[in-house]
Amino acid sequence: MADPQNLNNRLFAEPIREFGRAGLFLLTAISRMRFGLLQWGELLRQVYFVGVRSLVIIVICGFFVGLVLTLQTYDTLTRFGAGDAVSTVLALSLFRELAPVLTAILFAGRAGTSVTAEIGLMKATEQLDALDLMAIDPLERIVQPRLLAGLIAVPALIMVFNVTALLGGVFFAVYLMGGDPITFWGNMQASVELGKDFGGGLLKGVVFGFLVSWLAVYFGWSARPTSEGVALATTQTVIASAIAVLLIDFVLSAFML
Amino acid sequence: MPDTRAAEVAIRLCDVSLKRGDRPVLEGFSLQIPAGKVTAVMGPSGCGKTTVLKLITGQLRPDAGEVWVGDIRVDRLGGGELSGLRRNIGVLLQNGALFTDLTCFDNVALPLREHTALPETLIRRLVLLKLQTVGLRGAAQMYPRELSGGMIRRVAMARAMALDPGVILYDEPFAGLDPISLGASLRLIREVNRALGITSVVITHDVAEVPQFADYCCIIADGHVVATGTPEQLHDSDQEVVLQFVGGLPDGPVPFHFPAPSLAEDLLAMDA
Numbered sequence: 001m002a003d004p005q006n007l008n009n010r011l012f013a014e015p016i017r018e019f020g021r022a023g024l025f026l027l028t029a030i031s032r033m034r035f036g037l038l039q040w041g042e043l044l045r046q047v048y049f050v051g052v053r054s055l056v057i058i059v060i061c062g063f064f065v066g067l068v069l070t071l072q073t074y075d076t077l078t079r080f081g082a083g084d085a086v087s088t089v090l091a092l093s094l095f096r097e098l099a100p101v102l103t104a105i106l107f108a109g110r111a112g113t114s115v116t117a118e119i120g121l122m123k124a125t126e127q128l129d130a131l132d133l134m135a136i137d138p139l140e141r142i143v144q145p146r147l148l149a150g151l152i153a154v155p156a157l158i159m160v161f162n163v164t165a166l167l168g169g170v171f172f173a174v175y176l177m178g179g180d181p182i183t184f185w186g187n188m189q190a191s192v193e194l195g196k197d198f199g200g201g202l203l204k205g206v207v208f209g210f211l212v213s214w215l216a217v218y219f220g221w222s223a224r225p226t227s228e229g230v231a232l233a234t235t236q237t238v239i240a241s242a243i244a245v246l247l248i249d250f251v252l253s254a255f256m257l
Numbered sequence: 258m259p260d261t262r263a264a265e266v267a268i269r270l271c272d273v274s275l276k277r278g279d280r281p282v283l284e285g286f287s288l289q290i291p292a293g294k295v296t297a298v299m300g301p302s303g304c305g306k307t308t309v310l311k312l313i314t315g316q317l318r319p320d321a322g323e324v325w326v327g328d329i330r331v332d333r334l335g336g337g338e339l340s341g342l343r344r345n346i347g348v349l350l351q352n353g354a355l356f357t358d359l360t361c362f363d364n365v366a367l368p369l370r371e372h373t374a375l376p377e378t379l380i381r382r383l384v385l386l387k388l389q390t391v392g393l394r395g396a397a398q399m400y401p402r403e404l405s406g407g408m409i410r411r412v413a414m415a416r417a418m419a420l421d422p423g424v425i426l427y428d429e430p431f432a433g434l435d436p437i438s439l440g441a442s443l444r445l446i447r448e449v450n451r452a453l454g455i456t457s458v459v460i461t462h463d464v465a466e467v468p469q470f471a472d473y474c475c476i477i478a479d480g481h482v483v484a485t486g487t488p489e490q491l492h493d494s495d496q497e498v499v500l501q502f503v504g505g506l507p508d509g510p511v512p513f514h515f516p517a518p519s520l521a522e523d524l525l526a527m528d529a
């Protein structure tokens with residue numbers, strides 16, 4: 001029997017409380033940031049790790065998303081005799097929506113989870129305590145670099161996603177369907193605004209990157225220091241990231257249009 | 258124990274009470290640790306040994322009472338002062354807690370790089386010397402996952418010594434060691450203490466080994482210090498708790514069972 005009070009608590013009160021805790025955690029981490037002393041080397045290392053970890057999956061998914069998107073739109077558009085517009089539709093939907101959102105979600109699944117697990121395990125094996133005991137602030141040393149890494153890595157990965165997805169599109173429209181490459185690229189260039197469409201997507205990437213890193217770091221930090229605790233935390237990272245990204249994407253798109 | 262009182266006191270817990278969860282772990286707990294000596298802290302699992310260590314490092318704050326390290330009152334320190342204190346306390350955590358993404362060398366170098374402005378060449382020399390002390394210079398470029406538990410703890414010992422602290426706290430440094438590593442660790446703790454003239458606190462279960470490295474011991478049970486003295490004094494003691502602990506008897510003043518309702522009650526409750 002579901003107790004309505006309990007259900008209400010699980011569905012609404014607890015997520016809101018969790019959000020509050022995550023927010024406080026973020027504020028603490030940011031308030032301890034001393035830009036002069038930011039661990040630049042460590043930040044670079046983290047950007048490399050999360051970026052490289054996600055690169056393969058981004059390239060593969062990018063290519064196939066471009067391929068299947070072109071396949072579907074090409075089919076529909078040619079029925080209305082507008083097959084030439086395929087590159088426009090492809091580029092706009094990619095740059096504005098698909099690349100940022102899919103990259104962010106893939107990033108959460110690939111890099112976010114490993115950040116959560118890493119921090120959770122560091123907690124479970126007392127490495128965070130050890131830092132604290134050496135008078136090294138774990139927020140500064142562990143959390144801040146990983147928080148900022150997503151901010152840099154996700155926009156970069158979005159660009160990679162865009163490129164490989166376009167290649168997938170070209171592969172289908174030009175090589176398989178025998179379309180005219182000059183029309184393909186020409187139409188795209190004529191209809192895409194670099195700042196608004198392409199840049200807007202990257203801006204979303206910055207926001208999503210921050211969002212995903214924040215959640216990943218937070219769930220790792222607050223994980224119960226046991227195997228189950230860490231396992232649960234990685235799951236939470238993926239779910240919370242996916243929901244947060246889609247929600248914020250809607251808000252951002254509404255503002256950007 | 259006239260010489261205990263004569264010796265300078267490095268660490269002092271006065272009338273400390275602390276609850277973890279709902280359970281009082283320490284109640285009216287008082288302990289004095291002499292400076293420049295090796296003090297063994299013994300007691301059954303779960304009696305609060307690690308808790309005492311965390312009080313000394315300021316990771317936990319007592320609900321009541323005072324914690325002093327030298328003339329610094331730890332339980333009143335704010336963040337900045339606490340870092341200052343911790344630079345002067347080396348801690349060996351129960352499982353070493355090495356950073357798994359760093360080599361042994363970098364693990365030991367971390368506190369030096371973080372807290373000193375020494376040039377890298379000097380840091381290199383210091384780190385190699387510390388690793389030499391624990392006999393693991395050859396493992397400098399290895400990662401913790403490539404080492405055995407005993408080796409990990411020795412690297413962690415080198416890391417705890419990195420900043421030449423005045424106090425080193427060891428949390429169960431011998432647990433799970435083979436006899437050879439155990440002997441090596443014993444001697445190491447003894448030698449480091451003598452060579453650097455620091456205060457060492459060693460939490461341990463190994464009653465038999467205590468006389469080999471400790472100048473003083475104290476036994477904790479039931480939230481209190483139940484006995485203190487030199488290893489010889491404890492050995493000759495006729496206190497029941499000491500006899501139980503030193504003799505390794507399963508039940509006595511320190512009960513074998515964690516507090517629970519009676520077995521009959523528990524079993525009947527299952528049927529209900």
Ligand SMILES: Nc1ncnc2c1ncn2[C@@H]1O[C@H](COP(=O)(O)OP(=O)(O)O)[C@@H](O)[C@H]1O
Binds near residue numbers: 278282301303304309
């Ligand atoms: N994080 C914690 N939360 C609640 N209780 C704890 C926690 N850590 C330890 N305790 C309790 O405190 C008591 C003392 O623990 P500890 O100091 O770790 O014992 P030990 O002497 O084995 O090192 C134990 O009974 C344990 O149940």
Ligand SMILES: [Mg+2]
Binds near residue numbers: 307308428
């Ligand atoms: Mg312990």
